[in-house]
Amino acid sequence: MVEHARVISPPKASVKDYIQLMKPGIVVWLMITAFSAMVVAAHGIPPISTMVWTLMGLGLSAGGAHAVNMWYDRDIDRIMKRTQNRPVVTGKISPEQALAFGIAAGLVSFIGLGVLVNWLTASATLAGYLFYIFVYTMWLKRRSAQNIVIGGAAGAFPPIVGWTAVTHQLGWAPWLMFLLIFLWTPPHFWSLALYKQDDYRRAEIPMMPIVRGPRVTKAQNVVYAVLTVLASVGLYFTHTVSLIYLVSAIVLGLAFVGYTVRLWLEPDSETVWAKKTFFFSLMYIAGLFVVMMI
Structure with a gap:
């Protein structure tokens, strides 16, 4: 059978x-x-x-x-x-x-x-x-x-x-919020990519640290962080947020730039500050949008 x-x-x-x-x-x-x-x-x-x-x-x-x-x-x-x-x-x-x-x-x-x-x-x-x-x-x-x-x-x-x-x-305020997230994304995601390089290399995804190297990636992180801060400050001049927001945006922004500079100073063989920058970038953007509401 x-x-x-x-x-x-x-x-x-x-x-x-x-x-x-x-x-x-x-x-x-x-x-x-x-x-x-x-x-x-x-x-x-x-x-x-x-x-x-x-x-x-x-x-x-x-x-x-x-x-x-x-x-x-x-x-x-x-x-x-x-x-x-x-x-x-x-x-x-x-x-x-x-x-x-x-x-x-x-x-x-x-x-x-x-x-x-x-x-x-x-x-x-x-x-x-x-x-x-x-x-x-x-x-x-x-x-x-x-x-x-x-x-x-x-x-x-x-x-x-x-x-x-x-x-x-539409108006200037939502477009500046759009620009803020747009400019924030590269230093946020490239920080992750710096300590996940092996993953992206195996999958053959041309992330910036793989194509241009960690040094160039870190330098660009600093540039994008500065541009992000400028966009965040620009939102104040649309008269949709208060002085509290402006002060917070400057303080948080300086801290964000500081993290990317410290990452740039870190040897390319290490990833401690890549992880720190990635997680701080999350707190940074969340803090900005919370302060907008306040």
Whole structure:
């Protein structure tokens, strides 16, 4: 009697797996910057319905873009240690499921924001979604050492999303918030890349420390940190934030520049200050947006 081999089906994806697919840590950060812009635009807490629908739509859009990113990058995610536990790599979610979820999330977000908030906010959210997928993930990430510089614009859209949700229009303030995050992204991410070089080298991703070397990367970190501080100070002159913000931006900015200078002075064989700079950059940008609200 011939015994038929049993077909082992892949494990069923859980809600937790889909949450992981959306990169929740990054999504929360994007929602915080959008919420901060909403508070500044409204000079206080914005209408609850506007706030809830905007943050839900943004979160869904960002999560959908991340799902498409995991579908596209599943080959290199298997190689890099920090991405080997992602649900598409482990097989908890199939590539087809990730792609379908990502597209559906982006579509639902765009229509929902347009109907429930306004179409300018929906368009700004969609622009960030498309930029992250097509410009950063599919075009720049594997081809250019400027991948983070240009691609970082995708993470800078949320303040525009938050601002337009409240005011239904654009202005200098949201664009300066956009510029602030755009300029902050290279020294933030390159600090990570400096102590994760082996991961990126194995995956053949042309990050700046690999293509141009640690010395050039560290020098550029200092330059971008200074430009970030200038953008942060510039926000004060839009008359949307107070003197408290200006003083805080200068103090936090000097500390941020100080970290990048100390990183530049560190021997290229060491990564202690690369890690310190990476983690301080997170506290720096979070502190700025908190002070904006205050």
